[in-house]
Amino acid sequence: MRLNHPQGAAAEEIAKRFLQAQGCRIVAQNWHCPFGEIDLIAKQGNDLIFVEVRFRKNQRYGGAAASIDGRKIGKLQRSAEYYLQTQHINCPCRIDAILLEGEQKPQWLTNITG
Incomplete structure (x- = not known):
């Protein structure tokens, strides 16, 4: 699936710059596999971070978080596992989310899978 929505592309760019400002190095963007897509893959120290970016204009319907x-988290977990296997990577990793709502600062949720 391609990111065709301009707001979605802009949100990913904001999230990417935000992570870079926090000291992360972006490894991949919009990485696709049979199980889905991972918006951003970043390295922070020795950790590999799979990042889901969510944008919402406002809090209506519960907001970005x-x-x-559960279905989305399952797809993210399967996609992350596939990435690690196909890239032959064995390092600490987690799945995070960058939430963007309206004009607010990005919110970084770490380890959203628990």
């Missing part, structure tokens, strides 16, 4: 449901 509420849009990440």
Whole structure:
């Protein structure tokens, strides 16, 4: 699936710059596999971070955080596992989310899978 929505592309760019400002190095963007897509893959120290970017104009319907449901987390986990296997990577990793709502600062949720 291609990111065709201009707001989605802009949100990913904001998230990417935000992570870089926090000392992360972006490894991949919009990485696709049979299980889905990972918006950003970043390195922070020795950790590999799989990042889901969520943008919402406002808090209506629960906002950006509420849009990440169990089904989405399952797809992210399968995609991350596939990435690690196909790239032959064995390092500490986690799945995070960058939430963007309206004009607010990005919110970084770490280890959203628990």
